[in-house]
Amino acid sequence: MPLDSPAPIAPYxxxxxxxxxxxxxxxxxxxxxxxxxxxxxxxxxxxxYAVTAVSSIARGRVTALDVAAAKAHPGVxxxxxxxxxxxxxxxxxxxxxxxxxxxxxxxxxGVRYVNQPIALxxxxxxxxxxxxxxxxxxxxxxxxxxxxxxxGERYAPAAVGVGAPAHTAYGDLDAGFAAADQIVExxxxxPAQFHNxxxxxxxxxxxxxxxxxxxxMGNQALVMSRDAYAVYxxxxxxxxxxxxxxxxxxxxxxxxxxxxxxxxILAARQLKRPVKLALSRAQMYGPVGHRGRTWQRLRxxxxxxxxxxxxxxxxxxxxxSFEDFLEPAASASLHAYASPAILAETQGLRLDxxxxxxxxxxxxxxxxxxxxxAIDAAADACGMDPLEFRLLNYAETEPGTGxxxxxxxxxxxxxxxxxRFGWAGRPLQPRQMRDENGMLVGWGMGTALFPCPHxxxxxxxxxRADGTALVETAGVDMGQGAWTALAQIAAEALGxxxxxxxxxxxxxxxxxxxxxxxxxxxxxxxxxxxNAGEDAIARxxxxxxxxxxxxxxxxxxxxxxxxxxRLHRRDxxxxxxxxxxxxxxxxxxxxxxxxxxxxxxxxxxxxxxxSNGAVFxxxxxxxxxxxxxxxxxxxxxxxxxxxxxxLVRSQYYGGMIWGLSFALHEAAQTDRRTxxxxxxxxxxxxxxxxxxxxxxxxxxxxxxxxYVNPLGIKGVGEIGxxxxxxxxxxxxxxxxxxxxxxxxxxxxxxx
Amino acid sequence: xxxxxxxxxxxxxxxxxxxDPRITLLDLLRxxxxxxxxxxxxxxxxxxxxxxxxxxxxxxxxLTLAVSLDGAEITTIEGLAGDGGVGGERLHPVQAxxxxxxxxxxxxxxxxxxxxxxxxxxxxxxxxxxxxVRELMSGNLCRCGAYRGITEAxxxxxAAEAGAAREDAA
Ligand code: FES
Ligand code: FES
Numbered sequence: 004m005p006l007d008s009p010a011p012i013a014p015y016x017x018x019x020x021x022x023x024x025x026x027x028x029x030x031x032x033x034x035x036x037x038x039x040x041x042x043x044x045x046x047x048x049x050x051x052y053a054v055t056a057v058s059s060i061a062r063g064r065v066t067a068l069d070v071a072a073a074k075a076h077p078g079v080x081x082x083x084x085x086x087x088x089x090x091x092x093x094x095x096x097x098x099x100x101x102x103x104x105x106x107x108x109x110x111x112x113g114v115r116y117v118n119q120p121i122a123l124x125x126x127x128x129x130x131x132x133x134x135x136x137x138x139x140x141x142x143x144x145x146x147x148x149x150x151x152x153x154x155g156e157r158y159a160p161a162a163v164g165v166g167a168p169a170h171t172a173y174g175d176l177d178a179g180f181a182a183a184d185q186i187v188e189x190x191x192x193x194p195a196q197f198h199n200x201x202x203x204x205x206x207x208x209x210x211x212x213x214x215x216x217x218x219x220m221g222n223q224a225l226v227m228s229r230d231a232y233a234v235y236x237x238x239x240x241x242x243x244x245x246x247x248x249x250x251x252x253x254x255x256x257x258x259x260x261x262x263x264x265x266x267x268i269l270a271a272r273q274l275k276r277p278v279k280l281a282l283s284r285a286q287m288y289g290p291v292g293h294r295g296r297t298w299q300r301l302r303x304x305x306x307x308x309x310x311x312x313x314x315x316x317x318x319x320x321x322x323x324s325f326e327d328f329l330e331p332a333a334s335a336s337l338h339a340y341a342s343p344a345i346l347a348e349t350q351g352l353r354l355d356x357x358x359x360x361x362x363x364x365x366x367x368x369x370x371x372x373x374x375x376x377a378i379d380a381a382a383d384a385c386g387m388d389p390l391e392f393r394l395l396n397y398a399e400t401e402p403g404t405g406x407x408x409x410x411x412x413x414x415x416x417x418x419x420x421x422x423r424f425g426w427a428g429r430p431l432q433p434r435q436m437r438d439e440n441g442m443l444v445g446w447g448m449g450t451a452l453f454p455c456p457h458x459x460x461x462x463x464x465x466x467r468a469d470g471t472a473l474v475e476t477a478g479v480d481m482g483q484g485a486w487t488a489l490a491q492i493a494a495e496a497l498g499x500x501x502x503x504x505x506x507x508x509x510x511x512x513x514x515x516x517x518x519x520x521x522x523x524x525x526x527x528x529x530x531x532x533x534n535a536g537e538d539a540i541a542r543x544x545x546x547x548x549x550x551x552x553x554x555x556x557x558x559x560x561x562x563x564x565x566x567x568x569r570l571h572r573r574d575x576x577x578x579x580x581x582x583x584x585x586x587x588x589x590x591x592x593x594x595x596x597x598x599x600x601x602x603x604x605x606x607x608x609x610x611x612x613x614s615n616g617a618v619f620x621x622x623x624x625x626x627x628x629x630x631x632x633x634x635x636x637x638x639x640x641x642x643x644x645x646x647x648x649x650l651v652r653s654q655y656y657g658g659m660i661w662g663l664s665f666a667l668h669e670a671a672q673t674d675r676r677t678x679x680x681x682x683x684x685x686x687x688x689x690x691x692x693x694x695x696x697x698x699x700x701x702x703x704x705x706x707x708x709x710y711v712n713p714l715g716i717k718g719v720g721e722i723g724x725x726x727x728x729x730x731x732x733x734x735x736x737x738x739x740x741x742x743x744x745x746x747x748x749x750x751x752x753x754x
Numbered sequence: 755x756x757x758x759x760x761x762x763x764x765x766x767x768x769x770x771x772x773x774d775p776r777i778t779l780l781d782l783l784r785x786x787x788x789x790x791x792x793x794x795x796x797x798x799x800x801x802x803x804x805x806x807x808x809x810x811x812x813x814x815x816x817l818t819l820a821v822s823l824d825g826a827e828i829t830t831i832e833g834l835a836g837d838g839g840v841g842g843e844r845l846h847p848v849q850a851x852x853x854x855x856x857x858x859x860x861x862x863x864x865x866x867x868x869x870x871x872x873x874x875x876x877x878x879x880x881x882x883x884x885x886x887v888r889e890l891m892s893g894n895l896c897r898c899g900a901y902r903g904i905t906e907a908x909x910x911x912x913a914a915e916a917g918a919a920r921e922d923a924a
Contacts, residue, residue, distance in 0.1 A: 013835040034861030035868060037791020037831035043792035129777040129785060201795045201803060201862040250795070251862025252897050283890050284796040392835045480900045482859030653856050653900060660899030685800040691894035693901045697885070746878060 016348055023648035025503065029487045030249070030480070039249045043205035043281045045219040050082060050207075053267045053280040054132040055120040056139045057289065060526035061148035061355040061678025062324075064112045064440040065121050069393055072138040073124055078131025081274060082139070083123040085109045085361065089273045092237025094263070094324075097406045102167055102224070102518075103231055105326045106376035107262045107290065108269075114143065116357045117323055117679050118289025123266045125278060148355045150301035150679025152298060155321065160351040161318065162329035163421065169351075171337055173403030174344030174744055179313025183304030187384045189377035191301075192745045193332070194670035195321070195368040198362050198483075199690060202251020205281040205292050207732035208271040214238045216268065221250035223258040225477040226515035231260050236268065245511040250481035255361040257481070258518055261290045286558065288671065292360030293329045296321040296352075297369050299704035307384035311342040311396050316374065319350045323358040323426065330359060335370025335725075338613060339452050341398040351618040355678050363518065363661055364721035367453055368728065372665060375729020380742060383724035386435055388431060389448055390421055409610035410708035412641035413450070416617040419702050420639030422449075424619035433740040442623040444728065445738025451616030451640065451726030455526065455717045457607075458517035460600040462531035464497060464539040465632060468592050470568050470583035471503045474535065478508040478528045479519035482657075483720055484650035485528070491646050492714065498565030519601070522614070522718025525646060527600045530712055534598025538670025540565045542594045547585045555585075556579040602712040603705040610710045614639035618726035619657065622734040633663050636699045641706035643717035648703055651719050658723015664691050666725065666731035667747050759811045759824045762786070764833025772820055778825060780804045780815040783830060791831035791865045795895070798870035801895030805866035805873070806830045811874030814893075831865035834872065847914050848872050851907035867894045875915060882916070884909060 028233070033039040050623055058065070059458070070739050071136035083089075087108040094098060095108045107119050114121065126132035149155045160312045167413045177351045180186060200221075207219040216236060222228050223628050233240040250257060255409050267280035271655075296319050304313035320329035382392035394417065400407050421427065432437065435446035462476035472491040479488045490506040497504065507513060516528040530559035544563045547555040547570055554568055554577065555563060563570045571579040586593065621635040645651050652696045669688040682688045728746065738741050741753050764870070771827060782807070783789040794817055795803030799817040804817045807829040824858045824915045842890035843845075848871045850855070856863040887908050888901070896904065 030861070031853040032845070034858055034864050035831075035845065035852050036835055037789075037865045040790070041862060043794070046785070046788065046790075049767070119885070128774065129781055130774050134776075201860065201895065203799065249862075250860060252860040256895075280793065284798065284800075387800070456869070482861070486857070538804055538911035552803075570796070588880050649856050653859055653898075653903065656902050657859060659880075660901065684798060685796045686798070688899060690895060691899070692895060693888040693905060694885075694892040694898070696901045697888065701903055 022506055023645060024037040026487055026491065026646065026647055027649065028484055030488060030524040032236065039204055040148040041249050041251050042207060043279065045207040047207065047209055051127065051274060051276050051278045052132040053123050053125045053270055053278050054131040054136045055263045055286060056122040056124065056136040056246065057118045057264065057286055057575045058114040058121050059117065059143040059679065060114055060143045061117045063114050063143050063145040065114060066144050067142035068122055069138060069140045070329040071137040072140065074440055075139055076131060078127040079124060079135040080127060081125045081142045081270065082135065083270060085107060085112050091235055093235045098567055099231055099234060102227065102259050104259055106490050109264045113240065115648065116289055116323060116355055118286055118357065120263050120266060120290060123270055125270050128310040136629040143404055145622045149365060150349065150673050150675050150678050152352065156353040158298050158351045158353065160327060160329055160349060163329040163349045167334060169332050175346040176313050176315060176346045177544045179344035180304045181549055183312045184307045184438060185305050185383045186383060187305060189301045189373065189380050190744050191373035191376055191678055193297045193372060194746065195296050195356065196669045198254040198256035198292065198361060198672060199287065199600065199688065200252030200256060200686065203282045203287055204257065204261065204264065204285060206267050206279060207279045208268040209277040210272045213272065215242045217244045217247050218268065220264065221253065221257050221518060222247040223253045223479050223481060224478065225511040227518060228260065229511040235265060243511065246279055248509040250479065253481040253519065254363045255520060256292045258290060258520055259360055263290055272376065284685055285683040288680045289357040292362065293357065293619065294362035294365065294369065295328065295359030297330050297332045299332055299373040301373060303377055303381045305385060309392055309395050311340055311450065313344045314342040316347045319352050321352045321354050321356065323356055324353045326358040328359045328463065330369050331366030332370035333371065333542065334366050335374050337403060338401060339374060339398065339404055339450055340396045345403055362725040364453065367721065368665060368724045371449065371452065372728035376732050379447065379733040379736065380728065386427065390417060390426060393417065394449060397544050404611065405607065406611040409612045409710035410643065410706050411615055412704050412706040413615040415704045416615055416639040416641050419704055420617040420619050420637055423700065423702060424637040426619060433737050438623060439628065443738040445622050445624065445736065446619065447730045447731035447733025447735040447737055448617060448619045449733065451618055451638065451727035452724050453522055453614045453722035453725060454720060455614065455711055456521040456523045458523055458527040460531040461514035461529040462528065462535040462640060463514050464493060464535035464596045464597050466539050466543055466582050466594050468583060470581055471505065472497050472499055472508060473505045474532055475507045475513045476532060478516040478518040478526050479524065481519060483524065483654060484521065484647060485524060488525050488646040488650055489528055493532040496533045499568055503568065504658055505558060506554045516682060517751050522720040522722065524588035526712055526716040526718065528713065529714055529716060530600045530602065531598050533603060533714060538598050539594055539596025541701060542596055543582060544570055546589045546594065547580060550589055552588060553585065554580050557692050564752050565692065578694045606710045610712045614640065614642040614719065614722045616726055618730040620730040620734040620740055622731060624735065624738045629750035631667055631735060631748060634697055636663065636727065638703050638723060638727070639702040640722060641704040642719045642722065643706055643711055644715035645703055646716065651703065652701045652704045654719045655723045656699050658721060659727045660691055660696055661724045662727025663696065663731060665728045666722060667744060670747050756835060757821055760821065760875040764829060775819065775821050777817040777858060778816050779820050782820040783815065789830050789832055793862055793865060795863065802836055802870060803863050803866040805869040805894060807869060807873055809904065810876055812870050834868065848907065848911045851910040855903040855907040855910065857907040858900050865894045867896065867904055870894045871911065874908065875912060882909065882910060882912060899915045906916035
């Protein structure tokens with residue numbers, strides 16, 4: 004039921020500001036000197052190396068493994084197969100919570116997808132382990148692989164993504180189409196894409212006895228994973244320690260447990276020695292998730308003025324034969340443009356692949372790619388400029404629900420982006436512009452959108468005797484710059500400079516900071532840190548206020564301000580005392596504050612919350628060869644309060660480059676006869692190189708959000724991918740006249 | 755089998771015993787010499803994360819067998835900064851430029867990017883042309899997409915070097 008107006012809610016208090024500075028990364032020096040330690044950089048004494056042997060068929064079973072040959076190789080210590088794999092305390096074919104997918108850990112001889120682990124070889128050296136795995140000479144009984152729409156098994160899913168509805172309808176779709184002057188249909192397919200973080204999934208596992216486990220691994224969800232490992236190995240959660248000080252990228256692929264890592268941990272327990280396992284690049288195309296394929300159809304009803312009367316977004320999304328993760332692409336149409344009737348629906352398709360998973364902007368990326376192409380086609384059909392069309396169909400309230408936006412500076416994004424790009428004067432018809440070399444030039448745009456999920460998170464802040472602070476939360480920095488931005492937030496709450504704050508994070512025995520995902524980590528962990536800092540200050544104020552010798556005696560918490568390491572009386576700022584003095588006089592060595600992510604639930608319900616943006620792209624296309632080059636990308640984004648503009652820009656650049664990659668580069672190619680991925684590497688699976696990105700710009704559009712959370716922070720990590728894909732496809736259409744129907748756009752589609 | 759190699763690693767002459775001809779330079783550095791700055795992103799010469807300098811030239815250490823390097827001079831990311839350790843060290847101008855321009859996110863490709871940039875500077879054929887820099891840095895993938903900062907950092911370092919050269923000449 005649409006709300007006419009939100010319940011009156013007291014706006015969050017304005018927040019004092021000592022963040023917002025473009026600090027360089029706190030871990031910058033470690034990263035440029037090679038001293039930042041990633042999982043595989045660890046080398047405990049007595050280390051063994053593990054290598055998985057993987058399947059080269061997509062479906063069937065393993066009939067023979069030459070274990071003797073592998074074991075005979077000098078240096079090989081043990082070979083694990085389904086015949087001798089040590090027991091697990093949890094059945095890997097049973098789901099373990101929302102993010103606990105069914106996985107393959109040698110529970111049987113079955114093969115469900117290519118690159119599934121079928122044995123684990125452990126050796127004294129990496130070279131011996133690799134050779135041992137090659138010597139296994141596995142034999143199979145193969146069944147035909149199901150690789151596409153025609154041979155996959157279709158089904159009606161219960162959910163898409165992680166628990167989102169597979170079918171959402173607003174308004175009367177039939178009436179909307181009946182009222183339309185014309186209906187525009189757009190078909191788009193998107194391929195399987197692999198996260199391909201630069202750091203392959205790695206683990207160094209060490210057991211202390213049978214029940215204490217330490218894991219060095221890149222991990223996006225430390226406490227959640229700790230709990231899951233504890234279940235798999237049948238030990239108390241507090242006996243598992245995950246250390247993840249640096250991740251070489253995650254993009255969603257390092258939040259979910261996977262088979263190879265569990266096997267390495269099992270091997271370490273069995274052999275009573277530390278074990279290191281690092282997947283090869285090729286082995287990452289299977290057991291560690293990917294963005295699943297989609298086949299999407301959009302139908303837009305349009306009235307005589309160019310207003311959308313109905314929007315129907317259908318998607319068929321592929322998953323594995325044994326687990327469900329359906330790319331929630333159709334959901335992208337629920338939030339972007341005004342329409343009296345919207346239907347978003349997804350059908351599932353089972354293929355013989357590894358299970359897909361969340362990959363940077365899951366659903367939003369593929370869905371926005373298709374939607375923005377459809378919107379461009381609709382503008383075309385109405386003879387309208389694409390920006391004008393988007394403004395005409397601007398959603399003043401959330402489509403469907405009618406909820407007001409907590410903030411939405413999208414108009415400003417459109418206008419600032421268009422101005423910077425030079426959109427005005429764009430010819431309406433395609434193939435109108437050429438550069439000095441005769442290249443076809445095209446301009447396209449897309450709307451960027453991403454929701455603002457929040458996750459439970461906790462933190463601790465300790466003010467120390469010397470007036471500095473220690474703040475702690477089990478957060479994750481996979482490149483976003485969390486260490487820096489989160490420390491800025493904590494420092495602000497504590498009234499200290501960031502340099503005076505020691506920030507401890509990236510270890511699972513700290514307060515739970517939730518998942519680094521959904522672009523919600525800074526807001527969630529940041530709120531917890533903010534509240535912990537304020538709690539510590541309140542406790543300190545209590546001490547001072549109760550101490551007759553303090554200049555703050557009698558002030559009470561409400562009456563002090565924390566600034567530059569001192570508490571000041573609010574009514575008389577000349578009366579102040581340093582943190583160190585307060586602690587020293589009251590004989591305390593520290594005060595400890597705690598905090599958790601907390602926001603007004605009523606506000607979260609009453610308001611629709613999204614980060615917004617607009618992306619403009621220029622492409623040049625060789626008219627004879629069809630080669631496409633993206634010569635300019637300009638994005639303008641509004642995402643509430645910006646903690647660190649330097650880092651946020653980098654997030655936007657990265658997201659937009661992912662969008663470029665989606666539009667022109669990435670696709671896993673499956674051999675239809677065997678189900679094998681033919682380009683499981685980094686040269687044939689193309690990702691952009693430096694020369695592919697001549698010019699990328701991000702404009703930070705100011706936006707104040709008093710409702711999204713007390714800090715006014717929205718997310719920035721994924722939104723850059725959305726909008727960009729469509730903008731590039733639309734620019735290609737403008738350059739060439741060709742409306743593409745699949746991603747990535749290929750040369751042969753343009754000739 | 756055991757082979758004895760004379761290597762100069764980051765300015766330090768070392769005798770390195772190798773018991774396996776399959777060992778790549780990358781695995782030698784990472785698994786046997788505790789120099790884990792160079793990273794393994796692909797082990798196939800496709801990503802550049804393992805880039806180090808051998809006799810001043812940038813190479814993919816994952817594609818180089820250690821046994822082929824007797825007598826070579828090797829510089830890794832660990833050997834780039836001046837003495838002083840973290841905090842007190844003098845960063846190489848390329849390292850400092852990477853921090854200033856936010857030429858990285860996760861940092862995993864960064865040692866390779868920086869060694870590649872140092873090699874590029876020595877090659878001297880990029881000039882101040884951003885397009886050439888982007889092209890000549892394209893053997894180093896960055897999945898985080900930090901290319902803009904990388905290019906700016908390299909151009910900055912090239913400009914600083916040119917400025918220093920001009921001062922020397924004056
Ligand atoms: S690890 Fe050597 S090029 Fe990728
Ligand atoms: S900084 Fe992450 S891959 Fe380059």
